[in-house]
Amino acid sequence: MSTADFPEGIIVRTEGDLLEALTAARVARGLSNEFCDTRAGLTRGHVDKCLGPTRAKSLSPMLFDTLNELFAIQFIMMPNPEAEARQKARWEGRDLTNVRMGGPSIGKHAMGRAKPKILEDFGAKLALFLGDDVDHLLFGMNASRLPEQADIATEPAANPEPLVPVPPVLVHEQDKPKGKKTSSRKAAETHSHLHVVQVKRRA
Known part of the structure; x- marks a missing residue:
């Protein structure tokens, strides 16, 4: 059948509406449940148990993708004005303390990978500002800590009581x-x- 004869304007809001839409697409294409089972590689009666009146089986994501391709259909998401009117007051009155209002935040793993590069760039800029290279700067920082470490290392240990x-x-x-x-x-x-x-x- 041509695209012009295909039913349009089917609204899907629940799982039942989705199953009805898939059934309408199957009928519009003139395909039987047995044919769909064969083409999808399913056991006999599987599609009927999902789309038929018994609804004995649930619609799995794999079968949903397969039927969309088999029926050559697609779904478009659009706002629901009625539900929007009901939920708008709840959206405006919700607690915003845990809501991210800005862009996506950087994860801990990504920050750990970027930290060495950030410190390297910061050290280079600091060395450029001080008129010194990074190695010399780091050597001076480490040298200032050596006396403290030496004092700690050479501090005599307390005399333990003999056994x-x-x-x-x-x-x-x-x-x-x-x-x-x-x-x-x-x-x-x-x-x-x-x-x-x-x-x-x-x-």
Whole structure:
């Protein structure tokens, strides 16, 4: 069919209006749901479940793009005078503290990438103003900080209190079993369970 015979002036305000508009476009092109399924690479009955009366499936963004191309249609956004009259009072009375009135702001990542270049340009202009090059200027700034850093580095550390060893403490001893003779070495290894704790603390 020609473009002159295509329905125009369809207003889309809700999802239902959008589905009705797509259905009208399909009918105007003389295409069946089965043909749309085949051309779009969909399973049989998919388009009918989206545009048909059951609306069993929702219209996905991919299918919306596919049907727009298949039906050779496009949508134009325009103001809604009725909704504008209802919302105008809310727009004027809203809190503007968090609204950006100017142009787009620079993100933190972009600022981090631009910061070295900004500092380099600033240093070059400052050196030009002072009649000195950037390297000499930076050397002078760093040299002025060296005495302070040297004082910090050479400052004697506070004398820590010495660690005084504490004599071993016997915390457990198991008596030797009676009625059984063992060698002194074996007895020392198996029956004399001495757990010694070496404690070091500050005096």
